[in-house]
Amino acid sequence: MKTFVHALPILLALPILLALPTAPAFANDSAYTDLDTDRCKTLEQEEEGASIVLECKGLKDQPVIYKEGDLRQAVLYGKVSKAYIDGTYETFGPFNYTGRRIEWRLDRKGTAFAAIQRWFISNSGAMEAGPAPADTGQVLVVSKVAGDDGKSCVVGYVDALANPDPNRLARDIADTLANGFRCGTDTPTFHGVRGPHAADPMRSFLTP
Template identity: 35%
Template sequence: MKLVINACAFAILFTGGLDHSNAQTFSSSYTSTAPKDCRTVGKPSESGGTTQVCPGKSGFVVLIAEDDLRETVSVGRDRAAAAKEPAAEAWFAPFNSTEHKVEWRTANGKPFAITQRWHIADGSDLDKDGRPNTKAMLMVTRLPPGAVCHVAYVDAKANPDANELARNAADELARDFQCGKDQVKIVGQSGRAVELLRR
């Protein structure tokens, strides 16, 4: 009889006894930052750099600025807002570029982070034509409310499950991350792409 009572109590605790009002449903959706899907704004810089505004999710836009073969990516309600975010000033020393797909992580339908694949040029690894080969990395960036900034880096080659690691990092870290105070996390195994960012 004692075992039956405990089993019933266990069942009540983990079914009807739980408050599911705080349960969150996480999901992903995608947008494109391909040039055909974005609009170029302003005039090219003296070095040929360009700025593009691309449609995002839930009224956000993605701002991609490229100059001297280096990119920054930021998000805001409009171009001006995105340009003022910390992410718009976060550039890397090595040449780099981004792929044209942005993954939006949402909780109960509201986006709170993006992940995007970057390619970082490795000057010590040249191809047959003397050009740097690139190393792939996934970047997690938090979204408003609050500032937009980098939260986590995942080395794509060093981690076969890099996409899942990036999603988990977004879900667990992005919303409580304090830009300018918290340090960007290296998630999973470190690899050459992450090493290049530290230079």
């Protein structure tokens, strides 16, 4: 009888324990850096500043490759191969410029696998200093950080003006799509609501 009396509470407790939700094995985290183009190494520059390619400080040992030409900017993240630096350009059709802050998405080991950065899109064609005009679009661009293959590319877009929590949506895109995204094969798309100021992307892949 003693054995039965002591065992009964344990047996009754088992359904309660089994009903508890299972905690996730891990949750991705974020780290932040600022893009400072005044402190970058010039990799390539055409005469009269028509276009330029810079290697800038990123997160830990992951650099940022900044490219600008014809008043349009593109950014690659991580240890990008020379073929991708030379042959890849993902930006927007209208004149545009990037924000300084970069959000890096980190896996459970602290390794960056995706980056999120804000683009400002000049729909009017006026690239003026100071407050952005009312028709300036803002798009969060989610990109894949280069791994061993040396490939970095855009994974998806979020209209930062048309969605109530664009940063969270961008993180979800990074966490679910970046690792399996095939640069040069898969096509990035807008996620969530796309408003009138989120211009069409412009993409060029000339890599082997």
